[in-house]
Amino acid sequence: MSARKRTAILISGRGSNMSALIEAARSPDYPADIVLVLSNRAEAQGLAYARERGIATAVIDHKIYAGREEFEKSMQVLLDLHHIEIICLAGFLRVLTPAFVQHWEGRLLNIHPSLLPAYRGLDTHARALADGVKIHGCTVHFVAPALDEGPIIAQxxxxxxxxxTPDTLAARVLTQEHVIFPAALAAVAGGHLQIKDNRVVFDHAKPEPPALRVPADGMLDP
Structure with a gap:
């Protein structure tokens, strides 16, 4: 297989989706290699998990910078140092500038706990219950400058x-997040998709590695 894509995961907390990505990438036929976990918080629990698995970790404290642009410049230096090709946001609690997002266009992935475009922002599970919806879920998408927007890779x-309750619903959604994020990263790293306008189109003619099983419509059901 071709060289695995060097991937960084950005976290701010426990990094449960980070853990799912790391475990998926342990498979030798997985097309992405997790080489860096970066956090804006030194106390982020996910850093210890990554270090225990031999992955480089780093902390860049956003509070010591005058603004987002200066913070992101330091991040970019570190990403360049590690020759990063793809970034996954896994509970990274910072709003990124349009310039940073555009620099990483098509290579910056995020996981969101709702079926976008429904319930952008916070408190998605409580809002879904308050609205009485019968179907909820999660989405992996390419990041765009606007909040929780960008072409959808998988749901x-x-x-x-x-x-x-919000907690019980969140727990079931989180289980599915751990399924679709590794699948979406594999699709991106393996070159199995294209972005056309605001849509992601999968190329199923290309042989898929065993780690990747994304349906033609990009929808994974539990």
Whole structure:
């Protein structure tokens, strides 16, 4: 297979989606290699998990910078140092500038706990329950300058139960996040898709590695 894409994961906390990506990338036929975990918080729990698995880690504290642009310049220096080709945002609690997003266009992925374009922003599970929806879920998308926008790579649907609380619904959605994020990264790193206008189109004529099984419509059901 061709060289694995050097991938960085950006986190701010425990990094449960980071863990799912790292475990998927341990497979020798997975097309992405997780080579760096970067956090804006020294206390982020996910850093220890990454270090224990031999992955380089770094902390760039956003609070010591005068603004987002200066913070991102330091991040970019580190990303360049590690020859990063793809970035995954896995609970990275910083809003990125349009300049940074545009520099990484088509190579910057995010996971969001709703079926976008529904429920952008925070408190997605509580808002879904308040609206009485019957289907909820999660989305992996390419990052665009606007909040929680960008071409959708994959989604997973979760049925909303009558006795659900935000916590119980969040737990079931999180299980699906751990499925679709590694699948989406594999699709991007393996060159299995194209962006046409604001849509992601999968090239299923190209042989897929065993680690990748994304349906033609990009929708993964539990």
């Amino acid at each position: 997973a649907a979760v049925a909303v139960l009558d006795d659900d």
